[in-house]
Amino acid sequence: MKRNILIVGGGFAGLWTALGAARVVDKQGDAASDVEITLVSPRAALQVRPRLHEAHPEQMAVPFQPLLDTVGVKLIEGAVERIHPNDHSVDIALAAGGARSASYDRLVLTSGSRLFRPPLPGLAEHAFAVDQIDEAVKLREHLESLASKPDTAARNTFVVVGGGFTGLEVATELPERLHAIFGDAMRPRIVVVERADVIGPDLGPGPRPQILEALEKLGIETCVGGGVVSFDAKAW
């Protein structure tokens, strides 16, 4: 009888867990030769989410099948839809269509995180995100499409909602990205809106002077102590 380690989610945590488990199994030699490791992931690629704010998000997927094959980890392309703890099994909706189940002795849940989307009017229709590759690609396409729009203050204004780590990364990357698209033909106005009274509230006071200095150097404005309450298509 095989003993199964089943890992749900092929992000950094899941992939690392699979590789780490394979290493331990390998080190144990014959004592662990009955251990089977399986990764369940909707895609056979790692999304490099920490770089989705950059200019080419479509390039931020690294196929991991060759790596898994090398260390003997099985891959099931699909999403776990239900966990049955009593009989140690999961139901999987397969990426290629159809469904199957898989059993486990040890289950590792590494299904990750998703962007928090507050229920604000207009957010779904008018805001962009860089949480997943397809969303980041939509933002890139939108930035590029602005080149064919009239040169107005509205076109040239970019509001980043949230002045935490990711918001700051998005904002500080924008000047260079826009310069690559427009050259000197656009003078963008970039505003970071943060509900807390300070920029980067969770980053603590330590790095704040450097963050503020970097924002100032890039000409990025901040608006703290107030949150965005709605989004619409009107120019202002």
Ligand SMILES: Cc1cc2nc3c(=O)[nH]c(=O)nc-3n(C[C@H](O)[C@H](O)[C@H](O)COP(=O)(O)OP(=O)(O)OC[C@H]3O[C@@H](n4cnc5c(N)ncnc54)[C@H](O)[C@@H]3O)c2cc1C
């Ligand atoms: C733009 C951006 C910039 C960032 N910058 C940084 C940074 O500089 N430094 C840093 O440390 N962090 C950064 N982060 C955060 C970092 O990307 C995440 O902390 C990290 O990706 C979390 O890894 P994870 O494996 O836990 O989850 P995830 O990356 O969310 O991966 C989880 C995986 O599980 C899959 N999954 C979900 N549900 C199921 C299911 N039911 N069945 C099977 N699979 C499932 C998902 O499809 C996904 O592939 C950034 C994030 C973004 C979006």
